Amino acid sequence: MKRTGVIPRPKAEGPLRLQERSLPSTALRAGATLGMTARLDRRAFLAGTALVSVFPFAPGRATPEAMAAAIKEVVGDNAIREGRVTLDLPPLIENGNTVPITVSVESPMNEADHIKAIHVFNEKNPQPHVFDARLSPRNGKAVIATRIKLGDSQKIVAIAETSKGEFFSASADVIVTLAACLEDLT
């Protein structure tokens, strides 16, 4: 969409305010110690934002590699096929703290052929696991809905394990505008 009718804001103020809102309290504190409160120093501000971008998830972060490793742990050496799984979550997420997610898998769900487990993984939260669900023919339908947290725009992968030992997967890319874990706690 074109924003032709918008009145331009003073240059120094606009982007800064945006930044402040999306930064965690630690960032503001880091910025303050660097003399940001006294005068708006561009270097200090940039140093502050750099600190934040390095430390928001200091205890370690899932990466696409970590997700691949976590998937490998579940799947082993079996092949993963696309299809049968539908992963339903909003493509654009305003608030990463509660994101509705529905995983449904096509399956007759009888003794001979049913979905044994559904696993969901992410690539940029602190840990690659989201949830593991165990199902049986008693479920009748392999559909699960829940709400999850997302720390960043990323790819979500759902993997379904059938009773025959096959693995099916689906993935979804999501854009998160306000990440979980970064809200101001004060």
Add this chain to the structure above:
Amino acid sequence: MTQVLINAPKTARKGEVIELKALILHPMETGFRPGTNGRIIPRNIIERFTASWNGNEIFRMEFSPAIAANPFVSFFAVAAEGGKITFRWTGDEGFAVEESVAIDVA
């Protein structure tokens, strides 16, 4: 005090696939966030949710810190016989809550 909300039909036809929804009040603290004092708030999550139908486990789900606060879960079950559906949540700091609903199957 723990609050639980369960949404399940009171009656069902035999063999019908019914949806069961369960919501529990819980902070699901991830253990990755710093608090107001700058220190990391210790992890406090629900690790496991199970549902049993007349004592037989029909559904189990392992949570990670990536499950949102006040975990909500919806799943399906075949109404095989009337009786009691029990939902159980267990987690960090000895958290254990159980809630049951009765169902008539005709």
